Amino acid sequence: MSGGQADMPSQSIMKAAMQAYVDRTNAGDAEGLIALFAPDAYMEDPVGTPLKYRDEMAAFFRDGVIYGAHIVLDGPIRGSHANEAAMSFEVRFTPPNSPRMLIRSLDVCTFNQDGLITSLRAFWGPDDICEAPTE
Numbered sequence: 001m002s003g004g005q006a007d008m009p010s011q012s013i014m015k016a017a018m019q020a021y022v023d024r025t026n027a028g029d030a031e032g033l034i035a036l037f038a039p040d041a042y043m044e045d046p047v048g049t050p051l052k053y054r055d056e057m058a059a060f061f062r063d064g065v066i067y068g069a070h071i072v073l074d075g076p077i078r079g080s081h082a083n084e085a086a087m088s089f090e091v092r093f094t095p096p097n098s099p100r101m102l103i104r105s106l107d108v109c110t111f112n113q114d115g116l117i118t119s120l121r122a123f124w125g126p127d128d129i130c131e132a133p134t135e
Helices: 011-027 030-034 054-066
Strands: 037-044 070-073 084-093 101-111 117-123 129-131
Touching: 011 030, 011 070, 011 084, 011 101, 030 054, 037 054
Parallel strands: 037 117
Antiparallel strands: 070 084, 084 101, 101 117, 101 129
């Protein structure tokens, strides 16, 4: 069956993968993050910038670890009637020679039948990034 519901992962599998993305980011587990993605996956973070494929994604996640990236969800992870799920969150990180920053993002992920992420699109723009308030 191609394109039918039998080819899609369950909502619980997709939501668990996205929660694992949050948890692994917060644990500083770059290799665990890349393991959530299919071998041919891509990421567009933010939407409108060049696509990143596996090697660039791995470097992006390693940088996140170095920068102390920490994600806080704004609400529950959302499913769909298809093979996509979304989450809204804030991520805080400290780039080199900069103050701690905050990005408000909405990430939409597409999944294959094995529950691996095939694409991640991060929706945030210039107005969604600022210096993080002191904690």
